Amino acid sequence: MHKKTVAIIGGGAAGYFCAANIDRNLYHILILEQGNDVLQKVKISGGGRCNVTHACFDPRELVQFYPRGNRELLSVFTKFQPGDTMEWFVKHDVSLKIEEDGRVFPESNSSKSIITALRNAAEEQNTELHTKTPVKNIILKDNTYLIQAGNISLEADFIVFTTGSSPKSFQLLASLGHSIVPPVPSLFTFNINDRLLEGFSGTSFPNAEINIPGLKAQESGALLITHWGLSGPAVLKISAWEARTLAALEYQFDIRINFIGKTIYEAEALFMEYRGNHSKKTITQSRIFDVTGRFWNRVLELAKILPDKSISNISSKELKSLLRILCEKDFHVNGKSTFKDEFVTAGGVELKEINFKNMASRKLPNFYIAGEVLNIDAVTGGFNFQACWSEAFLIAQDLNTKTF
Numbered sequence: 001m002h003k004k005t006v007a008i009i010g011g012g013a014a015g016y017f018c019a020a021n022i023d024r025n026l027y028h029i030l031i032l033e034q035g036n037d038v039l040q041k042v043k044i045s046g047g048g049r050c051n052v053t054h055a056c057f058d059p060r061e062l063v064q065f066y067p068r069g070n071r072e073l074l075s076v077f078t079k080f081q082p083g084d085t086m087e088w089f090v091k092h093d094v095s096l097k098i099e100e101d102g103r104v105f106p107e108s109n110s111s112k113s114i115i116t117a118l119r120n121a122a123e124e125q126n127t128e129l130h131t132k133t134p135v136k137n138i139i140l141k142d143n144t145y146l147i148q149a150g151n152i153s154l155e156a157d158f159i160v161f162t163t164g165s166s167p168k169s170f171q172l173l174a175s176l177g178h179s180i181v182p183p184v185p186s187l188f189t190f191n192i193n194d195r196l197l198e199g200f201s202g203t204s205f206p207n208a209e210i211n212i213p214g215l216k217a218q219e220s221g222a223l224l225i226t227h228w229g230l231s232g233p234a235v236l237k238i239s240a241w242e243a244r245t246l247a248a249l250e251y252q253f254d255i256r257i258n259f260i261g262k263t264i265y266e267a268e269a270l271f272m273e274y275r276g277n278h279s280k281k282t283i284t285q286s287r288i289f290d291v292t293g294r295f296w297n298r299v300l301e302l303a304k305i306l307p308d309k310s311i312s313n314i315s316s317k318e319l320k321s322l323l324r325i326l327c328e329k330d331f332h333v334n335g336k337s338t339f340k341d342e343f344v345t346a347g348g349v350e351l352k353e354i355n356f357k358n359m360a361s362r363k364l365p366n367f368y369i370a371g372e373v374l375n376i377d378a379v380t381g382g383f384n385f386q387a388c389w390s391e392a393f394l395i396a397q398d399l400n401t402k403t404f
């Protein structure tokens with residue numbers, strides 16, 4: 001039988017997972033990669049450990065982690081979800097571990113294990129790899145594609161477009177008739193200059209809440225003070241959900257932080273109970289809330305309360321200003337910083353133009369699109385890769401079940 005050719009454009013997570021799952025008996029598989037090497041983002045992902053997926057096995061729950069793509073991915077995840085990803089990697093000799101927060105990593109703590117598994121599996125399917133081969137042009141002619149890439153030009157019956165979010169690849173897809181939602185960064189941290197945070201880089205608050213009053217947006221979770229401002233899951237989540245609105249504000253906006261995740265009334269009740277039982281303590285000695293001693297002293301400084309003052313002598317005005325700093329502290333955000341462990345782009349191919357049964361383009365015949373090039377992205381935690389694996393698997397499955 002004459003094999004049909006599948007050209008996969010982009011040797012990243014989505015492209016490789018697709019190649020690894022296409023049946024070599026049916027197709028001649030090519031990967032065209034512009035860089036010197038493939039899987040470069042996988043290599044640096046998760047701080048070099050590769051957070052390969054998330055232990056969330058219910059598709060309805062899973063889609064909640066995708067600010068863009070949640071509706072469309074539901075059917076995709078019912079066909080291939082994190083449990084299937086884990087099974088796939090284990091079958092390809094990668095031992096995995098689930099961390100306390102649900103993130104899944106290779107047992108080796110090295111993205112190399114994931115890369116080796118993907119490369120070996122793609123090689124097993126006789127995938128022909130062309131590095132340093134940037135695809136510049138794609139021409140559709142009589143139901144086959146002519147691809148101009150680097151110095152070569154070649155023909156393919158099917159195209160799998162998995163280039164990630166590079167502006168040039170958006171242009172290429174636009175020239176082929178696809179609409180592109182303009183890209184903006186997602187998953188970033190907030191730059192804040194405020195005396196309360198000064199010198200506390202590395203201090204975290206496990207149960208914080210963050211509000212952006214102007215956008216009526218709210219998130220809860222762990223919060224981390226950095227050299228530049230605030231980070232941690234709560235900030236990253238809100239940065240992803242509000243990626244577009246915050247870009248429109250040019251990253252200048254006000255936030256309100258609750259460092260202890262308790263309302264002022266709850267915090268006041270705790271304070272009163274503590275004071276009832278420990279009336280002889282000074283305010284600095286009073287460990288009432290889940291914050292470090294140093295941070296507590298800074299709160300006292302900003303509330304203008306002398307640390308040696310007896311807790312029984314704290315006035316209601318002093319208490320109010322102390323609790324406002326802990327539970328309702330306003331900050332101005334002045335720009336953003338990149339979250340180094342994982343950063344992604346919101347925006348990309350308009351989702352209406354994709355058939356999510358098999359990830360086929362609704363604009364072009366025999367043309368599939370997957371991965372970060374689509375207007376799909378997730379909060380941090382392994383969800384971005386999961387979208388790549390699931391979408392790529394669907395493409396391979398669709399190709400493998402075609403009859404000619």
Ligand SMILES: Cc1cc2nc3c(=O)[nH]c(=O)nc-3n(C[C@H](O)[C@H](O)[C@H](O)COP(=O)(O)OP(=O)(O)OC[C@H]3O[C@@H](n4cnc5c(N)ncnc54)[C@H](O)[C@@H]3O)c2cc1C
Pocket residue numbers: 009010011012013014015032033034035038039040041042044045046047050051052053133134135136162163164165166168169340341342343344370371372373381382383384385386388
């Ligand atoms: C620092 C960092 C850490 C991350 N960590 C995690 C993590 O731990 N967990 C997680 O879930 N997500 C993580 N992510 C996000 C994740 O890496 C991406 O969502 C994922 O890599 C997207 O895969 P992709 O295959 O769509 O694109 P990519 O991985 O970007 O691959 C696209 C490939 O296409 C190539 N290409 C582009 N244009 C062309 C062209 N015209 N011709 C030929 N080749 C082309 C590129 O060179 C690239 O190799 C991280 C991202 C970053 C930047």
